[in-house]
Amino acid sequence: MSEFSFKLFLIFTLLVFLRPQELFPWLGVIPLAKVFAGGALLSYFIQRSGEFPLLLKEKESKILIALLILIILTIPFALWPGGSVNAFFESFFQTFLTYFMIIGIVNSYEKVMKVIWVITISIGVYALFGFIDHIQGVSHAFGRVGGRAQGLYGNPNDLAIILCLSIPFIFLLIKITKQGIKRFFLYGIIVINLAVIVFTYSRTGMIALGIIFLGLLAKSRKKLRGALILAIVIIVLVSVGGERFTERAASIFDDSKDEVGSRQTRVNLLETGIRAFWNSPFIGVGLGNFVNMEGTSWYMAHNGYIEIAVEHGILGLVLYLGLLCSMLLNLRRMQRLLSVKGTLLNEYYLCQFLEIDMWTYFVIVMFSTPFGWIFFYLLGFTVSMRKWLASKIISGQGAPGLD
Secondary structure: OHHHHHHHHHHHHHHHHHOHHHHOHHHHHOOHHHHHHHHHHHHHHHHHHHHHHHHHOOHHHHHHHHHHHHHHHHHHHOOOHHHHHHHHHHHHHHHHHHHHHHHHHOOOHHHHHHHHHHHHHHHHHHHHHHHHHHHHOOOOEOOEOOOOOOHHHOOHHHHHHHHHHHHHHHHHHHHHOOOHHHHHHHHHHHHHHHHHHHHHOOHHHHHHHHHHHHHHHHHOOOHHHHHHHHHHHHHHHHHHHHHHHHHHHHOOOOHHHOOOOHHHHHHHHHHHHHHHHHHOOOOOOOOOOHHHOOOOOOOOOOOHHHHHHHHHHHHHHHHHHHHHHHHHHHHHHHHHHHHHHOOOHHHHHHHHHHHHHHHHHHHHHHHOOOOOHHHHHHHHHHHHHHHHHHHHOOOOOOOOOOO
16 A cells, blocks of 8 residues: 555656646646545555654654644734635645655655656656757747746746756766666756756856756765866856856846846845835734735745745744754765765765755745745655664664654
């Protein structure tokens, strides 16, 4: 039954990241993702319902539940309570449940890797779509490649972010994969991913790539060779992007280089958010209500930390930062433990690349939204690996620092 739950969860993950219901609208008649998620949860409870209370005892689970309670308690005080209810059920609660599915069902290194394969291939499909669109001259706006589906791939920035966050996964798979055909396939995906990130001309994507490159260099055992390869890659990317790419990069610091004024809009939203937080630092305006505040003109915050602070107050921000810091600290602890043990080398690589993704996420949340599918998957992977290592690495005795 546990394997059946995992297979249902794999299909659910495929539906989340490949999004066939948006590519083929007739599939949207049935909420397939919810059907498979419900099936996975039901089969899990039938087989292992006694383990669910243990999942609630995880530190990250407690923080998430505290955040959930905070969101629910502040709904009556929201600027638009109905909007908070919609945001709760349409986005937050679904991804919240996904975390618990991961730590309950994806309970081994092998299962984590299978999920990563599904995510990598699914995102790679949208990278290919973006590459084809660029060749055919199809653009989202102002000559920038955008996504063909909403949500994860809804616009150039969303597409660039998800492509960037998939790059550490691809490098991980290349690192641990021995078969030549699979490695060739993965190299192809990463080349297309990098090209499409350039074609989105997303400043957030550029920043994310920079963090990933620094992370890869920091984790490389051969720093000089790694630095040389990264320098070549950067030169190639800048050459492919041309003058448009360098102009967009320069606009990060120079407002006059911004062709549509989006940089100033983000600055204005940041100032609006800071004022709103200062006016209501404890209760906030409610989940999903940043767009309803005066001065936002229905714009999203484009800064996850400001969004959390404005919508859920100082306690919400502290809880969210606690989650991010807990993930990073646990990934560091697992790497130290695995390096001392000298075995489970692939598991060590997994923790390394998850850490690179987490540092990237930590920064790009300043230009994006705080919650999303990829965040809860990263959180779930981190907790699942900690639980698995605690039970397996030292037979029957647990792992010091991971219990």
